[in-house]
Amino acid sequence: MGRAKVARKSTFIDMTAMCDVAFLLLSFFILTTKFKPAEPIPVTIPSSVAAKAAPLGENSFLVTISGQGKAFIELGEGEIRQNILDEFEKLKNVKFPPAAREAFLKSDLIPTSYESLSQYLAMNAEQKKKVDLPGVPVDSSGGELKDWITAGLVAYGNDTKKIHFIIKGDNSAKFPVFSHVITAFKKNEVFKYQLLTTPEGVPEGTELYNKHMKGIKQEN
Amino acid sequence: MADLDTSSGGGHKKGPGVKKGKKLSTRVDLTPMVDLGFLLITFFIFTTTMSSPTVMNLAMPKDEVKNDELTKIKESGSLTLILGDKNHVYYYEGMDPSKLQSTNYSKLREVILNKKRGTPVDDLFITIKPNSEATYKNAVDVLDEMTINDIKRYAMADLNDTEKFVVNATEKANTGQ
Secondary structure, three states: OOOOOOOOOOOOOOOHHHHHHHHHHHHHHHHHOOOOOOOOOOOOOOEEOOOEEOOOOOOEEEEEEOOOOOEEEEEOOOHHHHHHHHHHHHHHOOOOOHHHHHHHHHOOEEOOOHHHHHHHHHOOHHHHHHOOOOOEOOOOOOHHHHHHHHHHHHHOOOOOOOOEEEEEEOOOOEHHHHHHHHHHHHOOOOOEEEEEEEEOOOOOOOHHHHHHHHOOOOOO | OOOOOOOOOOOOOOOOOOOOOOOOOOOOOOHHHHHHHHHHHHHHHHHOOOOOOEEEEEEOOOOOOOHHHOOOOOHHHEEEEEEOOOOEEEEEEOOOHHHOEEEEOOOHHHHHHHHHHOOOOOOOEEEEEEOOOOEHHHHHHHHHHHHHOOOOOEEEOOOOHHHHHHHHHHHHHHHHO
16 A cells, blocks of 8 residues: 655754854844943942933043042043142142052042042052042032032133033932032022932823823923 | 754665664753853843932022122011931921921921912921031932922021020930930
């Protein structure tokens, strides 16, 4: 009896193409990922519905408030460090030694009062990690932070569009420190601030949500 | 494409008794490799924080203002929020701090919306007063709530002595319970 032969097909699927795709995607993701630069001061920032991208970058003047209530200044890369240092020296009538100046241009953080700044700058990376940073002095009258802000303003001709003042506060920082930082800005006639936050979704059913649904753009 | 033809070409038949050399396939099963690839992709996607930080705008008034520059607030349209410690919020309507009521952050929106519904748009004014125990997050949350609920007029201020006294008294009473 002749039985009709059914051609046996192999169940083997060629995975080569799929493998290619998988690794292509993988390499794409790896290459496009920008690593977050290591933060000298670990801070968890609050979330908000604000949608404006942070102008972090060249001329940013970031005031960081740590959870312990200390204030630090982080300067963006580029000329801003040089400019601010020059103005600060003029303002306080001090001169930093050349070695400290050079280190300052490479360091993004001002973590102490200016008296002990050269000492901090002279440390190597290992020591910097271990040391307990006291923060830039700031109190109800503005403290030294006020002078750094003045230096920043003078260096950029009082134009807050050229120098971006941003406040980055830790969730658990107490309010008084924040208000001291604000005071330091107020004494320099700066009344508009930008608070760094992580984006969060707008809760459904609220007015802002309805606005977004209608396509009205958020003002800030 | 990647498979090589390993069969010895042609229909050359070996005679009986001649052992067939076992044909070894050069085909490699790539399934586990694909698995691995996608696993890594998933890992990278989940660990990457796509969102870059945003900024929230905040404008503060000058400390020294002349009397005629002061913002006039209608008593009926005023709502004062006092941010206390341990995520407590106290609030009162109008100008009388003794009518203090207590709530928390999850119910705050309700309070604001209630006030908003019962007040003409131009009269509504919310004053935010964080006390010394409130955290930065609390302040940002409340400011965010202003944006969410589309409150046009609000300000941040410090507590006055009456308010401090009333809040202290309320906190004491709460812990005593």
